[in-house]
Amino acid sequence: MALLAVSNLGKQFGGLQAVSEVSFSVERGMIKAVIGPNGAGKTTLFNLITGSLTPSSGSVLLDGRDITGHRPHQIASFGIARTFQNIKLFPGMTVLENVMIGRHIRSSGGFIASMLHLPWVLAEEQRIRQAALERLEMLGIAELAELEATSLAFGQQRAVELARALAMEPDLLLLDEPAAGLNIYETAEVGRLISSIRQLGITVLLVEHDMSLVMDISDEIVVLSFGRKIAEDVPEAIQSNEEVIKVYLGE
Amino acid sequence: MTLELFIQYFFAGITYGSIYAIVAIGFNIIYNTTGIINFAQGEFVMLGGMISISLLPIMPLPLAIAAAVALTMLYGALLEICFIRWLDNPGVLRMVIITIGLSILTREAALHVWDESIRSLPYFVGNEISTVNVLGARVSPQVFWVIGACGLMVAFLSIFFQGTSVGRQMRACAANRKAAVLCGINTRDMVTFSFVLSAGIGALAGCVMSPITSTAYDNGTGLAIKGFTVAILGGLGNSAAAVAAGLLLGIIEAFSVSVLPLAFQDAIAIAILLIILFVRPHGLFGSGTAAGLKEF
Numbered sequence: 249m250a251l252l253a254v255s256n257l258g259k260q261f262g263g264l265q266a267v268s269e270v271s272f273s274v275e276r277g278m279i280k281a282v283i284g285p286n287g288a289g290k291t292t293l294f295n296l297i298t299g300s301l302t303p304s305s306g307s308v309l310l311d312g313r314d315i316t317g318h319r320p321h322q323i324a325s326f327g328i329a330r331t332f333q334n335i336k337l338f339p340g341m342t343v344l345e346n347v348m349i350g351r352h353i354r355s356s357g358g359f360i361a362s363m364l365h366l367p368w369v370l371a372e373e374q375r376i377r378q379a380a381l382e383r384l385e386m387l388g389i390a391e392l393a394e395l396e397a398t399s400l401a402f403g404q405q406r407a408v409e410l411a412r413a414l415a416m417e418p419d420l421l422l423l424d425e426p427a428a429g430l431n432i433y434e435t436a437e438v439g440r441l442i443s444s445i446r447q448l449g450i451t452v453l454l455v456e457h458d459m460s461l462v463m464d465i466s467d468e469i470v471v472l473s474f475g476r477k478i479a480e481d482v483p484e485a486i487q488s489n490e491e492v493i494k495v496y497l498g499e
Numbered sequence: 500m501t502l503e504l505f506i507q508y509f510f511a512g513i514t515y516g517s518i519y520a521i522v523a524i525g526f527n528i529i530y531n532t533t534g535i536i537n538f539a540q541g542e543f544v545m546l547g548g549m550i551s552i553s554l555l556p557i558m559p560l561p562l563a564i565a566a567a568v569a570l571t572m573l574y575g576a577l578l579e580i581c582f583i584r585w586l587d588n589p590g591v592l593r594m595v596i597i598t599i600g601l602s603i604l605t606r607e608a609a610l611h612v613w614d615e616s617i618r619s620l621p622y623f624v625g626n627e628i629s630t631v632n633v634l635g636a637r638v639s640p641q642v643f644w645v646i647g648a649c650g651l652m653v654a655f656l657s658i659f660f661q662g663t664s665v666g667r668q669m670r671a672c673a674a675n676r677k678a679a680v681l682c683g684i685n686t687r688d689m690v691t692f693s694f695v696l697s698a699g700i701g702a703l704a705g706c707v708m709s710p711i712t713s714t715a716y717d718n719g720t721g722l723a724i725k726g727f728t729v730a731i732l733g734g735l736g737n738s739a740a741a742v743a744a745g746l747l748l749g750i751i752e753a754f755s756v757s758v759l760p761l762a763f764q765d766a767i768a769i770a771i772l773l774i775i776l777f778v779r780p781h782g783l784f785g786s787g788t789a790a791g792l793k794e795f
Contacts, residue, residue, distance in 0.1 A: 298681060324683030336678035338671050349671045352664045353683035369663060376664060416683060 249312050251276040251451050252297070252420055257306035259292055259475075266292045267475045269306070274420070279442060279452045281462045284472035285495060290455040291333065293472070294422050297453075298330050299323040311419065325353045329418035331409045333425040333455075337397040343408050344393040347380040350415035383411040387441065403434045410441065414450070421445060423454040427461050439465050463487065471495070500757065506636035508753045514642045514711065516749020517649035518544075521704040522726025523733065523741035524656065525697035531673035531736050532686075532693040535594040539578065540701060540726060541719030542605040546571045547702025548714030549609060552618045560623065568702045575698025579691045602719065609716035620709040641710045648707040652700050653742055659696075669693060673736075721765070728772040734782025744783060 250273035259267040267289040274280045282290050295301040297308055299320040307316045315323050329350070338346050384390040387407045392400060397408050406426065413421055426442070427435040439461050442452055456462050462469065463483045471479040471486060473495045479486060486492055522540055529537040551567035558566065578601055583594060622629070622641050630637035660666040671679040672689040680686055705714065712718075729748050733740030748771065752764050759767075775782070 300677075300681070319685075320680045321683050321685045324681055330681055332678075336675055336681075338674035338678065340674055341667075341670065345667060345670075348664075349667055349679070349684070350682050352668055373662060373664065412682065 250274060250309075251311055252453065253309040254293075254297065255307055255309070257293070257296055257308065258304050259289075259296055259301060260304045265475050267296065267303075267472075270472070270475070270477050271306075272470050272477065272480055274451055274453055276419075276451055277446065277449065278467045279446055279454070279465055281466040281469045282453065282455045282472060283457070283459075283462055283469060287474075288472040289475040290472055291424060292475075294330065294424055294455060297323075298328060298422065324416065327417075327419035328422065329413035329416040329420075330422035331406070331413050331424060331426065333428055335402075335405045335409050337405055337408060337412075339396075339398045341397060342394050343384065343389065343397045343400070343411075344377070344380055346397045346408055347383055347411045347415050348376050350412035351376045351379050353416055380411075380415055383414045386414070386444075387411050403430055406430070406438075407441075414445070414448075418450060420451045420453060423452060423456075425455055425457060427456060427458045435461055503635040504757075506634055507638070508757065509750065510633070510636070510638045510642050512750030512753030513746055514645050514708075514749070515752060516746035517646050517742075518704050518708050518712075518722070518745075519725045519729045519748055520742045520745025521649050521652060521700055522722050523729035523745055524653070524738045525701045526726055526730040527736050527738050527741055528656075528669075528697045528700075529690075529693050530730075532669055532690050533583075533594065535591055535598065536727065536730075537694070537697065538595065538598045538723055538727075539602040539605055539719075540697060541721070541723030542602050542609075543571055543575060543698045543701030543719075544705035544708075544722050545609060545714060545716065545719040546574060546605070546698075547705030548620065548709040548718070549613050549618070549705075549716070550702075551706045552620055552709065552714060553613070555620065560620070564703070564706045567706060568699050571702035571705075572695045572699040575694040576691055579694040583694075584687055584691065602723070606717060606719060613716055615716065617713045617715045618709075619713040620706060622710045623707075639711065641707075645704075645707045645711065648703060652703065653738070656696075656700070656738065665692065724765075724772075725768050728768045728775075731772060731780075732775050732783055734784050737782070737784060740782060740784035 252274040254273065255271045257267060257270045258265070270293065282293060284290055292301065296303050299315070299318055299322070302317055307314055309315070310326055310328065313326070315326055318326070338349065381390060381393065384393055387410060389404060389407050389411065392404060397405065400408065423442070426438050430438060435458055442454070442465055445452060466483055469481065469483055469486045470477060471492050478491050478495065479489050481489065522544060525540045525543065526536055529535065547567050550570050551563045554563040554566050582597055582601060583589070586594070622639070623644050624640045629640060631640055631643070660670055668679070668684045669689050669692060671682065672684060672686045676686055725748065729741055729745045732748065733744035748768060751771070752767055755764060755767050
């Protein structure tokens with residue numbers, strides 16, 4: 249069974265059909281990319297999957313379970329994490345704390361127990377800290393742990409956001425333009441990172457404009473144009489697809 | 500002014516000051532997670548005092564205080580769940596008006612339950628006339644209970660917000676709500692927790708201050724104004740600054756008695772509030788540019 253199955257998904261904003269009748273599925277362990285010109289509905293698609301927007305029609309299944317219409321925090325706890333095109337970190341918190349926040353859905357300390365500082369809460373706290381540090385080490389930013397997250401360079405902030413998403417131990421990771429604003433060296437680094445994320449058994453669905461990155465790392469590509477899916481295939485086939493070339497280069 | 504008199508005023512100042520600080524921190528906790536001022540904050544303090552006084556005949560003092568704090572927390576949770584939680588994207592103004600309504604509602608309910616009489620808890624140690632000698636000045640032992648309890652609450656809160664998962668989630672919710680939701684944090688629960696926490700610390704402050712200040716059904720309003728002044732004075736949302744600002748206001752009030760008639764004491768807080776709002780609306784310790792960022 250596919251990990252993520254999107255079927256006939258549609259979203260209407262007033263008279264604008266931002267996404268219409270989009271269907272595709274993502275198999276477990278795969279890296280799948282969604283590409284398309286600006287305004288094709290890629291970010292809207294992500295917002296529909298993560299519950300930030302409610303679909304006008306269609307359904308989203310995660311591992312066979314219908315998650316359509318659930319609230320975003322519930323969908324996150326079902327196992328979908330995401331990063332943003334414009335990075336959203338928690339200002340005033342350190343890098344480590346930011347990543348620890350991602351960890352909490354895998355921990356169990358309740359409100360009353362936390363208030364009373366019960367011993368097992370402190371032990372749990374220690375485990376959360378350890379898990380967060382491991383993620384930072386994996387991304388090679390462990391030495392930044394105690395710095396304020398929003399004071400870092402752009403590329404580093406992106407790594408922190410990725411570490412936070414990984415700390416959630418998701419089944420599916422949605423990356424919204426992970427290479428946006430990065431130079432070619434940093435982009436290559438992001439490519440390596442995404443491949444190593446796959447090694448952890450995490451399925452990746454990404455939106456990206458950098459074609460060399462997309463063609464390099466993806467197993468399959470979905471192409472959107474004006475909210476509709478116009479192609480879905482392996483990278484080589486997409487590169488020679490007439491309709492895709494038409495959409496990108498004009499008639 | 501003699502040294503004894505100075506110390507006398509000073510202790511009176513920090514006693515009231517630490518209570519103002521706790522009320523202000525209550526404001527800040529809710530402000531940080533919701534962006535609103537909960538004007539029913541003073542009522543939590545009143546309820547803490549009143550409930551513990553009512554429970555005292557049937558149970559020992561520490562138990563009565565614990566029960567009063569727990570019941571007030573429950574009341575805080577109920578207020579949030581019944582009147583705020585179900586609102587879909589409520590405007591700030593709408594929520595503020597709701598809390599003003601809740602404040603009036605609570606006060607009137609308290610009037611019916613406890614009538615207009617002024618009550619108080621007994622002194623925790625000794626009685627009204629027992630004193631501790633500090634450099635020649637006579638200070639009631641209850642003063643140390645108040646300062647100690649408020650100090651402990653501040654320490655407890657800072658550990659809670661820095662060092663526990665739930666505390667960190669509440670800060671995350673304050674810092675970036677959207678990102679918090681997508682990290683799987685139920686922000687509505689965090690708002691409920693913030694009401695519970697504010698109610699709890701308010702109620703405990705209400706218990707320890709009751710022997711000194713007495714408790715009546717309409718105590719809350721005055722405290723809410725002082726607490727609000729302190730929260731603004733320190734810079735909304737900043738609890739360390741609220742402690743400093745609370746002590747400052749308490750000490751200013753206490754020493755003002757030596758130059759102004761006692762009746763002017765409350766006017767001082769209001770005057771300070773107005774001056775701050777005109778001159779430094781982001782507070783004494785807040786920076787203007789950072790005023791847009793909310794952080795505990």
